[in-house]
Amino acid sequence: MNIEKLFDMQRGLDRYIEEGHDLAGKNLFDQKVLALLVEIGELANETRCFKFWSTKGPSERSVILEEFVDGVHFILSLGIMGGFDQAKPSFEAGNVDQAQQFILVMESVHAFHKEKIKSNYEQLMNRYFELGDLLGFSPDEVEAAYIAKNEVNYERQKSGY
């Protein structure tokens, strides 16, 4: 995965969205942190990994991957805002299950929100990409899905979404 390229694409999209909504220069940190938490919740819902009370299976892989890369967008965006866009993720998950990894990711979001420092950002990025590994996505698949969704995001902005 070419993470520098994804940071560049994210920078362009963020600028485009902010200019289009007259938000240039506005501090959107809290909104982006909440957006990321919501995306993580939506992702967990699609995997159904915590629904021990149900026999229904997860959503289609492509649906889960698209939710996953929505979160990638907000993680990159937060890294750009904080000046941490040199970060490089690790991809290998530890010995935890999906539900545990979701909780680790959410804890990292809160830690980064409390203290906007490089080590907290790196932990968040690593844990999120490790979650992708646990969900069965390769770095190249994540990159391709990110690029596709980035394009969709431009189209949605252009169509007044």
Ligand SMILES: O=c1ccn([C@H]2C[C@H](O)[C@@H](COP(=O)(O)OP(=O)(O)OP(=O)(O)O)O2)c(=O)[nH]1
């Ligand atoms: O400053 C921003 C704001 C948004 N996005 C992207 C991230 C994500 O890929 C998408 C927002 O998520 P989604 O497509 O789920 O939008 P929604 O408004 O929640 O969609 P829906 O109404 O379909 O649930 O916009 C950015 O990259 N930068």
